[in-house]
Amino acid sequence: MLTMVLKRMMLAVPSLIGVVIVTFLLTRALPGDPAAYFAGPAADKVAVEQIRVKLGLDQPLIVQFGRYVQDLGKGDLGNSLTTGQPVLTEIKNRLPASAELTLLGLFVAMAIAIPLGILAATRPGSLIDHACRVIATAGVSLPVFFLGLILVYVFYYLLGWSPAPLGRLDVFYNPPASITGFYLIDSLLTGQWETFRAAISQLILPAMTLGIFALAPIARMTRASMLAVLSSDFVRTARASGLTPYTVTVTYAFRNAMLPVVTTLGMVFSFLLGANVLVEKVFAWPGIGSYAVEALIASDFAPVQGFVMTMAIMYVALNLLIDILYVLIDPRMRIEA
Amino acid sequence: MKRRDFLKSTAAVAGASVVSGPAILSSAKAQSRQETLLIVSESGPNNIDIHGVGTNVPGYEVSWNCYDRLISHEMKSVNGVPYYDRDKFKMELAEDMNVGPMSATFKLKKNAKFHDGTPVKAQDVKWSLDRAVSVGGFPTFQMGAGSLTKPEQFVVVDDNTVRVDFLRKDRLTIPDLAVIVPAIYNSGLVKKNATEKDPWGLEYTKINSAGSGAYKVSRWTAGTEVVMDRNDDWAGGPLPKVKRVIWRMVPSAGNRRALLERGDADISYDLPNKDFVELKDSGKLSIVSTPYSNGIQYLGMNVTKPPFDNIKVRQAVAYAVPYQKIMDAVLFGLSKPMFGAKPGTPTEVAWPQPHGFNTDIAKAKQLMAEAGYPNGFETTLSFDLGFAGVNEPLCVLVQESLNQIGIKVTINKIPGATWRTELNKKALPLYTNVFSGWLDYPEYFFIWCYHGKNSIFNTMSYQSKELDGYIDGAVTAAAEGDKTAYEKDVKSFVDLSFKDIPRIPLFQPYVNIAMQKNVTGYQYWFHRRLDYRAFEKG
Numbered sequence: 001m002l003t004m005v006l007k008r009m010m011l012a013v014p015s016l017i018g019v020v021i022v023t024f025l026l027t028r029a030l031p032g033d034p035a036a037y038f039a040g041p042a043a044d045k046v047a048v049e050q051i052r053v054k055l056g057l058d059q060p061l062i063v064q065f066g067r068y069v070q071d072l073g074k075g076d077l078g079n080s081l082t083t084g085q086p087v088l089t090e091i092k093n094r095l096p097a098s099a100e101l102t103l104l105g106l107f108v109a110m111a112i113a114i115p116l117g118i119l120a121a122t123r124p125g126s127l128i129d130h131a132c133r134v135i136a137t138a139g140v141s142l143p144v145f146f147l148g149l150i151l152v153y154v155f156y157y158l159l160g161w162s163p164a165p166l167g168r169l170d171v172f173y174n175p176p177a178s179i180t181g182f183y184l185i186d187s188l189l190t191g192q193w194e195t196f197r198a199a200i201s202q203l204i205l206p207a208m209t210l211g212i213f214a215l216a217p218i219a220r221m222t223r224a225s226m227l228a229v230l231s232s233d234f235v236r237t238a239r240a241s242g243l244t245p246y247t248v249t250v251t252y253a254f255r256n257a258m259l260p261v262v263t264t265l266g267m268v269f270s271f272l273l274g275a276n277v278l279v280e281k282v283f284a285w286p287g288i289g290s291y292a293v294e295a296l297i298a299s300d301f302a303p304v305q306g307f308v309m310t311m312a313i314m315y316v317a318l319n320l321l322i323d324i325l326y327v328l329i330d331p332r333m334r335i336e337a
Numbered sequence: 338m339k340r341r342d343f344l345k346s347t348a349a350v351a352g353a354s355v356v357s358g359p360a361i362l363s364s365a366k367a368q369s370r371q372e373t374l375l376i377v378s379e380s381g382p383n384n385i386d387i388h389g390v391g392t393n394v395p396g397y398e399v400s401w402n403c404y405d406r407l408i409s410h411e412m413k414s415v416n417g418v419p420y421y422d423r424d425k426f427k428m429e430l431a432e433d434m435n436v437g438p439m440s441a442t443f444k445l446k447k448n449a450k451f452h453d454g455t456p457v458k459a460q461d462v463k464w465s466l467d468r469a470v471s472v473g474g475f476p477t478f479q480m481g482a483g484s485l486t487k488p489e490q491f492v493v494v495d496d497n498t499v500r501v502d503f504l505r506k507d508r509l510t511i512p513d514l515a516v517i518v519p520a521i522y523n524s525g526l527v528k529k530n531a532t533e534k535d536p537w538g539l540e541y542t543k544i545n546s547a548g549s550g551a552y553k554v555s556r557w558t559a560g561t562e563v564v565m566d567r568n569d570d571w572a573g574g575p576l577p578k579v580k581r582v583i584w585r586m587v588p589s590a591g592n593r594r595a596l597l598e599r600g601d602a603d604i605s606y607d608l609p610n611k612d613f614v615e616l617k618d619s620g621k622l623s624i625v626s627t628p629y630s631n632g633i634q635y636l637g638m639n640v641t642k643p644p645f646d647n648i649k650v651r652q653a654v655a656y657a658v659p660y661q662k663i664m665d666a667v668l669f670g671l672s673k674p675m676f677g678a679k680p681g682t683p684t685e686v687a688w689p690q691p692h693g694f695n696t697d698i699a700k701a702k703q704l705m706a707e708a709g710y711p712n713g714f715e716t717t718l719s720f721d722l723g724f725a726g727v728n729e730p731l732c733v734l735v736q737e738s739l740n741q742i743g744i745k746v747t748i749n750k751i752p753g754a755t756w757r758t759e760l761n762k763k764a765l766p767l768y769t770n771v772f773s774g775w776l777d778y779p780e781y782f783f784i785w786c787y788h789g790k791n792s793i794f795n796t797m798s799y800q801s802k803e804l805d806g807y808i809d810g811a812v813t814a815a816a817e818g819d820k821t822a823y824e825k826d827v828k829s830f831v832d833l834s835f836k837d838i839p840r841i842p843l844f845q846p847y848v849n850i851a852m853q854k855n856v857t858g859y860q861y862w863f864h865r866r867l868d869y870r871a872f873e874k875g
Contacts, residue, residue, distance in 0.1 A: 047473065164596055294560065
């Protein structure tokens, strides 16, 4: 198991080097001149040149790259010009916000999609099967920002059930002491119940938005893989042996159907991180996606590079995690590894 | 972890349920809500020091409220809205200002203290003004606009007295000391945090406020919120009513509007015009609309290259612009028209003022024929996507209208990050843009936008010796106080700019602010940002 983990991590190194080079070149290829942008509307040519020298953008590309790699080695991702903060600090502060939202969104999607998929598979052609199809199609067809706005309009503006869409906490709460960066966990660890409630009530709508968006592939995959498993020999044997339908479906069939579902979950998680950008915009969520988009609009190189790096590392870690999960779920994988 | 354990724990997590309801504010919180102003806007500061490299406009707002200047402006009333008085100064850190022919002397308030308790001394003032003229970039540029360029101009007379020597007679020097840039910094504190590479301590002031202003920044999360608390020892003026200002960034305009309508946010600006009109009609909120001082959105033409080097073509375009349609369909009436002055209306000594062009397609066609383009030509019309809400529909209307006189227009959308670069190349044939000057004087606008010394705001590359003569004449006349000559020159350069029409003024945009009914004390300032010091919550 350990050798497998190490082997996988070694494989990730070349892809990370590639990511460093490609993001560096891509951000330089962006249209726009950061020096002109940051010199402000009133700057003349001299002022723009002064800024360019200050930012080190007057140097040849290869020198800039050398400096970037050198800083990277020291763990320095550079400074963002739009927010004025070091990129590493910003990513450290914002990643938990995005991760908390994405994980909760994924959890919502799983909580709805997996039971729905199983039910649809056990009763193909029934009302619930059609419902599953309709919900999945509707969830994936609605643009995620539109869904977010609709939820805000209904639950905040019309009904007033949900708190103001103002980010992670209502303005009159102070964030809990940062331990994990996840407000839900931190507030529980420090015993601040009121903050926990405030944080979770802010999370419900964005997490629902992400969840509804993400449930389609999970529900479809659960249904398909359950159908395949349910028609296999060992299920027939189990049924013939007189086991209860519950034991057959949940204990035997579902476990065997989980492998493709887990793969899908990995994929869904990664595209949720992308879809996050729009949800973060709608709910004023201080996450990593909105950070990257704002930086991109301003041709602010450092955060874009930092963002892509972080994402690349997360993908590598995620794939690793999925591989490990495979082993835990399916003992046959262990022999192959 | 065993396979079975793993499966069990997943099931346990899946079983955990989530219960919650809307947060209920306790009475202590309701109390603080009453003394807190919650502002929502699209974007926030990237630097809270206006001297910083590339500080954005929201950053100016923090600087304005957390730092003091020697002097500031009195308020007057324009259409019932408190409006800064260009010509009347009030003392802020200075207790007394004495303007001589070639210098001004300021005595500092003895009780003025920085946020950390150190008293404000003349040495701080000198250091701060030196910093403004030395750091380069925008602050130095703005100081230069008032003929403040050299550290030698700022002289410490004694601990409480500073003298500013004039480089030349310039009537913009004193007003330039009341803009945001010449803020006074706690020099001891900033110097302590300066490094060899950063002698002016810009890295420190970027994230820390080191002033004596009415508010101090107590929490700032870039891109999310700025929290400012009142400085109870403020000496610059009467103690502000609002104890705490929370400024949250809410990127979605729809949500900003919802927050206002639900009564959760106190103030919002930068909402789309349509939302402002609807909010105004609903009557639930107070809406204040004030025209940008010394600001205009215009259609610019590059006069160095055909076809727009031909004055007849420019006039034809000026007759083809659908002015009224733009006012109605794009701006929903929330702007001041800058067109259609009746023939024979005397030119005023003021800027902006409307020009005489109206939409007249027949006349435009005739002018096109006279210019030698009876069949028109092809060109591109560029705009800044950063302000697409107004620019995009505006350009579509202009495109449609120019098509009627044979000019085939392709619209060129330029992202915000590249807009300035493209504009500064001065190669765009036709484009729309906004210019507005902090200092509200006609000659100030014309120096930047029309003068032959070709500043970056003369985006048309317009050159006219005659016009330069009028502008220079007005500047000299203003410095010498020759009113008759000044008025004559101002009228002449306005007239000539309308006749030659290298840029077509379209409208004077409005600053739109939406507030809850119980919030009062909004003031219009030349920088168009909020001044928290006058706000009050009923």
